[in-house]
Amino acid sequence: MQLMDYVEASSMLDKYGIRSIESRYVSSAEQAVKFAGSSPIVMKVLSGKALHKSRSGLVKLDLRGKEEIGRAFAELEKKAKSLSPYKIIAQKMAGKGIEVIIGGKTDEQFGKTILLGLGGIYVEVFKDFSLRICPIRQIDAKEMISQLKSGDVITYNGKNAKMLEELLMKVSKLLSANDRIAELDLNPVILREDGYDVVDIRILK
Amino acid sequence: MAKMDLEPMMKPKSVAIIGASRDPDKVGHVILQNYVNAGYQGKIFVVNKNADSIMGFKSYASILDIKEKVDLAVIAIPAPFVPEALEECGKAKARTALVISGGFAEVGNKELQEQLVAVAKKYGIPTMGPNCLGIMDPRSRSDTLFLPTYKLARPQIGGVSFVSQSGAVGSAILDMISAEGFGLSKFISYGNAAHIDEVDILEYLMGDDSTKVIVMYLEGIKRGREFFRIAKDAGKKKPIIVLKAGRTNAGMQAAHSHTASLAGSYETNIAAFLQSGFTVADDLNDLLYYAKVFESEPEPKGNRIAVITNGGGIGVITTDEIAASGNLKMAEFSKQTVDALKKTMPVLVNARNPLDLAGDADGKRYEDAISAVMQDPNVDMMVVVTLFQTPGADSSVASKLIHYKERSDKPMIGIAMGSEYTQIHKLMMESSGFPVYDSPAAAVKSLSALLKYKEYKQSH
Incomplete structure (x- = not known):
């Protein structure tokens, strides 16, 4: 069995009218900042080698502004090195519920x-x-x-x-x-x- | 797979017992004896090449020598000879076959079982087993159970069909049913399910007019999708009660080695049952509790219960159970009922639900109470507690209850607990179609299931 690519999975859901939270892969802090615009975002490392993302510190929540996003991106990139191949995904923060x-x-x-x-x-x-x-x-x-x-x-x-x-x-x-x-x-x-x-x-x- | 016609197996006009024997220790002997004892009205043929006659029946060397049509061939010979015997059944155009013999997949002999299935398919002969107790139909008096009647009582005729993969669970339940007051339509213990499996049996019972309630004990389901497809139709047609073995991993492993069947994951099985409107039992006792209520009771109109009791404590416990059931509630008596009760009841009896008739309640007081409450439009179902240990409770109470039960179009069940004197009255009531439970919990969960099923049918 093999994990389906996140964005592919998300667009598959979309076809059935299931809205997943707005996401995109980012390869630099700048891209992440641009994606965030004025809303808070989440960034995650996606890798076949890491199943429990939050336990391994591979998720950063509620990131706001250029500085915070930049710092988080650098940290994630460092942690992810040993998990290659990997991708970093940025998502809009979900509401409370x-x-x-x-x-x-x-x-x-x-x-x-x-x-x-x-x-x-x-x-x-x-x-x-x-x-x-x-x-x-x-x-x-x-x-x-x-x-x-x-x-x-x-x-x-x-x-x-x-x-x-x-x-x-x-x-x-x-x-x-x-x-x-x-x-x-x-x-x-x-x-x-x-x-x-x-x-x-x-x-x- | 094509639908298998099990009618000739359940209502055979002629039966051939292959492996019938003079030796009382042999399974084939007991089966023949049981057919004779049960007063089976069809033709009996005995097949045993080592004898000329057995118990007064002419013995044929092969089923091929019988010149008449055989509806059911019962095979009780050592496993290695079974495929050949079935081949002969096929050639003789026997309409169905039932293999009692063990020694197949359940002991790792998969190849022999596959051989058997290949023969069954080649001739298109619906074959039950191997390694099974077989069937019993008290109407046709076809009975392949190789357990002597003195060991295993046979229940009376009724509307409940009981299906069990396992012979041991099956025979224990059968014995328990005969101690209850409800009757049996069919008993089917299908063993290794090599050819006829639970899907075929469910499909047959769904269409069987004398089956009102289906009770199943399942270890594994081999054809999940087909089972689900039939189950969804069957669940809408009649109440189906199921106990699935293998709730835990340990239980599942035991099931594997037991009937060599593939026990699917328990939760998925339960999902299929719930989606089909089945009533899921947690225990063997539950099977009997639910079977009883579904066999005798009409559909409830609503969820409001009246409790009539001659023991205050049991009334309270029953009230607790009703409140905790999730779908039932206590009825509130109409003004008319309250007025009627005030006229007929002694002062110490409060005209409210639960209606405590007090320890000295006799047949007359029960009669006055029930006749008022059963007409109440606020009451959908009734639970009548009769503690026969009390001074007033005797056979006249039981006969009054039976009298009103026959006139009620609302579900009405009883609770009575105790030893011999109680059991006699319980049997008296149950054989008149008044189900009696030995605890408030059992009674209330049964009514709860009755209502749930009615709601399922309405919403699906």
Whole structure:
């Protein structure tokens, strides 16, 4: 299995109407500054050799202004040397909200499956996730949310629920239509009052 | 794969028992004996080349010597000879075959099993097993279970069909069912699933009119996508209750070596069940609890429960269970019900839900309470607690409950716990179609499942 290029993955999501947060590869601090414009950004090192980016200090959050971005870029470049080949990606900062994880994998018996859980450590520690076989319908998406112990946390407002249901159906559609996807992780997806941000994407093909 | 016709296996007009024996220790003997004992009305043919006659039946050297049509060939001979025997079944145009014999993939003998499947496919003969207990249909009295009737009681006729890969779980459950008051439509223990597997069985039972409820114990599902496709249709047609083994990795490894089947990941299996509206059981007891409620009870109109009890404590525990169920709630009696109760109940009985009839409640008091509550438009389902240890509770209470149960179009179930005296009354009620549970938790989770399934059917 092999990790799909981030930008390729992002544009794949785009085709199914799944908006991931605005991102681009940067090869210099100047490019990053230009990309940031007046908004805060995040920079990450992407390398097949580093799976846990934040634990290895390969993520810099909430970077503002030329100086801060420049310093962060230099630091990341230094750390990434041993991880070659690598790329540095800059992303707009996501808004605040509820973090969820949406995943997908191919089951030997049943084919594509889709997973939903509350983001961060909750999925792993409390094993609080729901799973369905693709393709799913709206009622399945609805039940995926209500089945979670943390369902009420995720849908503290009704708008969130609807938005998440639609997002789940889009991801299911993408999974069903693309045989070559072995695994998919949208983690985290941040649900806001007025929308969502897919912050990180990992697609294994 | 084409749909397999299992009808001739379940309702055979003629059965050939290959490997029938005079020796009471042989499986083939017990099977023949059981067909005779059960009063099977079709034709029985005995195949054993080493005998002229067995138990008064003429013994044929081969199924090919039988000049009449055979609907079901039961094969109970040592494994190495099975493929050849099946070949003969194919040539004789037997309509179905069932291989009791073990000694195939479950002991690592995959090649022999593949040989068997190749023969089954060559002749297009639906073949169950190998390594299985087989089937029992109390209506047709076809019974291939090689367990003597004195060891394993056979349940009465009813609407529940029970499917189990494992013979041991299957026979234990069958014995447990016969102690419950509900009846059986089909029992199917399909062993290694070499040819006929869970998909074929589910598809057959979905279309079987005498099956009202399907109960499955599954270790592995071989054809996941096909299973899911059939399951989604089946789940909408009738209630299906499933217990999946292999919840943990340890359990899964045990399943591998047991029936040589590929246990899929537990969570994915459960996902397929939930998406198909199945009721997922956590334990063997759950299978019986759910089977009981789905066999006898009508669809609930809503989620409001009335609790009638002759023991205050059990009423409270039941109320707790209802509140914690997630989808049920306590009903609030209408003014009309409250007025009626005030007229008929002694002063010490409060006209509210849970309705505590007090320890001296007799048949008359139960009658007055139930007749008022069952008409209440605010009540969708009823739980009636009868503690038979109390002074007033005797057979007259049980008969009143049965009387009103027959007249109720709302789900009505009982709770009674205790030893012999209670068990007698439990059986009395259950054989009249009034399911009785031995704990508030079991009763409430069963009603909760009943409502959940109704909601599934409405929304899917």
